[in-house]
Amino acid sequence: RKEVEQDPGPFNVPEGATVAFNCTYSNSASQSFFWYRQDCRKEPKLLMSVYSSGNEDGRFTAQLNRASQYISLLIRDSKLSDSATYLCVVKTSYDKVIFGPGTSLSVIP
């Protein structure tokens, strides 16, 4: 079993739609959680950190459920510029940074 798993996708949604991505991780001792965004042929960049209390950044909301070892990302009012691959990332207790396989999002006009 992979350490970090994500919805396989791809997700194709119209502009203005709400889309949710899900992620699970296997190492219960993991200590930090993130969502990254990767555009085609570019390096991954941090979208947002994820905390147990939940956190929001504009149209983006991230949630962490440590008991279920589950992370989510919600994007509201999707824009064309949101088209990218979204990567769930977990930092283990030894500071290893492990990526999920990514979920591709295409926002369609």
Added chain:
Amino acid sequence: DAGITQSPRHKVTETGTPVTLRCHQTENHRYMYWYRQDPGHGLRLIHYSYGVKDTDKGEVSDGYSVSRSKTEDFLLTLESATSSQTSVYFCAISEPARGGRNTEAFFGQGTRLTVV
């Protein structure tokens, strides 16, 4: 942007030749990582370093070795390149996560390696 430089950015090499990729940082971050990214697999950890001369294996370490003789440099070596090592290689840096503080990883721009 975080000060991370990967070199070379592109390389074509022949099967059986040794190849070394360099990652250089100016942020003085303790942790450095090497990943490869292939279609259908996402980013997979090859090796990482938690300090000078301190390294550990990742998920796909076979065929690769690393060295970190200075805080700022992390080298990835393919001793004898194979076609299966054709990939995009990313270097990343990070600080330790302590006291509930989420410390993100910053990435270099990647190296495209083709083994023919």
